[in-house]
Amino acid sequence: MKILAAYAPLLVIGSLSACADDARQGASSAIEKKEKQSMFRKINEYISVSPQITLEDVTAAKAEGVTLIVNNRPDGEDPAAPQSADIEAAAKAAGIEYLAIPITHSGFSAPQVDAMITALEGAKGKTLAYCRSGTRSTLLWSLAQAKKGVDGDEIARLAGNAGYDITPIRAMVDALSAGAQ
Known part of the structure; x- marks a missing residue:
């Protein structure tokens, strides 16, 4: 349990990083779509x-x-x-x-x-x-x-x-x- 608790902050950081990557990809797709529309x-x-x-x-x-x-x-x-x-x-x-x-x-x-x-x-x-x-x-x-x-x-x-x-x-x-x- 102590080992899992020690890695918990890394799991949270990794999850936040994945969310940020998803957000960047979503923003990138929105920008590409807007550029195509414009x-x-x-x-x-x-x-x-x-x-x-x-x-x-x-x-x-x-x-x-x-x-x-x-x-x-x-x-x-x-x-x-x-x-x-x-x-x-x-x-x-x-x-x-x-x-x-x-x-x-x-x-x-x-x-x-x-x-x-x-x-x-x-x-x-x-x-x-x-x-x-x-x-x-x-x-x-x-x-x-x-x-x-x-x-x-x-x-x-x-x-x-x-x-x-x-x-x-x-x-x-x-x-x-x-x-x-």
């Missing part, structure tokens, strides 16, 4: 943006109610990433509409902004737009909203809530918004 950054109830998606992410998008995927990344920008045809095939297999409006690093054009407006107005539910980091998708969405007359401060607020800064195009957003009113 890949799609919600701008508003109609659109989310994302860095490059995988074929598996198409299934996750479907589960979140996405009915349209807009690809703002040109093919070949990263040959290792799924290309437009790959994502389009996965989207169609999942019953999701797909549209490519590739934006290169040379900037945005009026036809691209108009295509985004048309896509968003024709969407039958939630839209997911993606590019390398989500920035070009956010900026294109911002320009489309501005052209429809949405206030630049509201656009900046929504983009900022999703973690994106529209400062590089803020003058264009304000000009388009003012021109639409």
Whole structure:
């Protein structure tokens, strides 16, 4: 009995250590789950943006109610990433509409902004737009909203809530918004 009593503190410490390990694993799983969930950054109830998606992410998008995927990344920008045809095939297999409006690093054009407006107005539910980091998708969405007359401060607020800064195009957003009113 005295031997067992001598080891009792070690058993308690070992049990506490196991609990701490379980808690760390639980916290780690929760963080991984949150990181996976946060890949799609919600701008508003109609659109989310994302860095490059995988074929598996198409299934996750479907589960979140996405009915349209807009690809703002040109093919070949990263040959290792799924290309437009790959994502389009996965989207169609999942019953999701797909549209490519590739934006290169040379900037945005009026036809691209108009295509985004048309896509968003024709969407039958939630839209997911993606590019390398989500920035070009956010900026294109911002320009489309501005052209429809949405206030630049509201656009900046929504983009900022999703973690994106529209400062590089803020003058264009304000000009388009003012021109639409």
